[in-house]
Amino acid sequence: MTLHPAATTPYSNGMLSNDAPHERDRLESIQRNVDAFTTGILDGLPIDASWNCLELGAGAGSIAHWLAGRCPDGRVVAVDIDTRHLDTGRAANLEIQEADITREDYAPGNFDLVHARYLFCHLQERDDMIARAARWLSPGGWLVVEEPYHLPADTSPFPLVQRILDAYQHLYREHGADMTWARGLPALLARNALTDVAFAGNLGCMGGLGKDRWLPLLTQAAPALLADGLITEADLNEFATLLKDPAFIDIPQVTISAWGRRPGGTPNTSA
Numbered sequence: 001m002t003l004h005p006a007a008t009t010p011y012s013n014g015m016l017s018n019d020a021p022h023e024r025d026r027l028e029s030i031q032r033n034v035d036a037f038t039t040g041i042l043d044g045l046p047i048d049a050s051w052n053c054l055e056l057g058a059g060a061g062s063i064a065h066w067l068a069g070r071c072p073d074g075r076v077v078a079v080d081i082d083t084r085h086l087d088t089g090r091a092a093n094l095e096i097q098e099a100d101i102t103r104e105d106y107a108p109g110n111f112d113l114v115h116a117r118y119l120f121c122h123l124q125e126r127d128d129m130i131a132r133a134a135r136w137l138s139p140g141g142w143l144v145v146e147e148p149y150h151l152p153a154d155t156s157p158f159p160l161v162q163r164i165l166d167a168y169q170h171l172y173r174e175h176g177a178d179m180t181w182a183r184g185l186p187a188l189l190a191r192n193a194l195t196d197v198a199f200a201g202n203l204g205c206m207g208g209l210g211k212d213r214w215l216p217l218l219t220q221a222a223p224a225l226l227a228d229g230l231i232t233e234a235d236l237n238e239f240a241t242l243l244k245d246p247a248f249i250d251i252p253q254v255t256i257s258a259w260g261r262r263p264g265g266t267p268n269t270s271a
């Protein structure tokens with residue numbers, strides 16, 4: 001792998017930066033809410049103890065550590081543009097790399113599993129990243145990509161959510177993110193010559209008395225949303241009140257996971 005200094009991306013500054021005071025909360029909230037879904041999908045693959053895995057945009061590292069536990073005779077490379085939230089101490093077969101994955105390259109055929117979650121939607125080069133990640137797979141290796149698909153804000157049954165979600169989606173678009181790109185993932189994997197393409201969805205929850213995972217997301221985005229005049233303090237206070245209402249349950253987004261296999265052989269097995 002060639003190391004380059006990190007480029008400026010939406011994650012290297014501003015609202016999505018790890019400098020943002022609530023970024024750790026946001027990453028942990030993602031893990032709490034989506035890890036069971038992700039590990040369920042990964043468990044459906046024929047993971048072998050000897051596999052080499054690449055975790056792209058590893059965040060706070062829960063999936064990288066999970067993979068390191070599942071592949072004790074292999075290794076896991078966890079790469080992130082900013083690795084400060086990755087705990088290095090827990091696994092000898094876990095290698096942490098700080099790099100911008102739009103600028104890094106790995107040798108073709110290097111990994112039995114490449115996984116990315118909530119990453120490519122933020123990158124301008126998202127389509128190209130699928131092609132590159134597919135090249136990094138060993139013959140028979142699996143690419144698993146999981147990205148959010150935001151439902152149209154104006155279809156929420158809650159006028160306040162319509163306003164807040166519309167503002168949130170606007171802000172993400174301004175940062176170059178595409179929150180609808182995930183819909184094309186299965187087709188994109190197939191176009192990149194992956195076989196056995198399959199996909200699944202995980203419904204997000206807003207409200208639902210304690211099931212909400214949006215408070216950390218909104219808390220982090222709030223300063224930018226307020227500064228741009230997209231929402232008001234009154235909206236945020238109203239949202240906090242709404243969260244206490246047992247009848248406040250909404251589905252703002254779906255996480256679409258899609259996976260496919262590089263043809264030609266089987267990945268490493270320790271047997």
Ligand SMILES: C[S@@+](CC[C@H](N)C(=O)[O-])C[C@H]1O[C@@H](n2cnc3c(N)ncnc32)[C@H](O)[C@@H]1O
Nearest residue numbers: 011030057058059080081082099100101117118
């Ligand atoms: C929304 S977080 C998701 C974290 C983790 N994948 C998860 O689902 O728990 C996106 C992560 O991708 C990282 N990231 C963003 N752009 C990146 C890039 N160009 N290269 C490497 N990592 C990047 C961010 O630093 C952040 O940790």
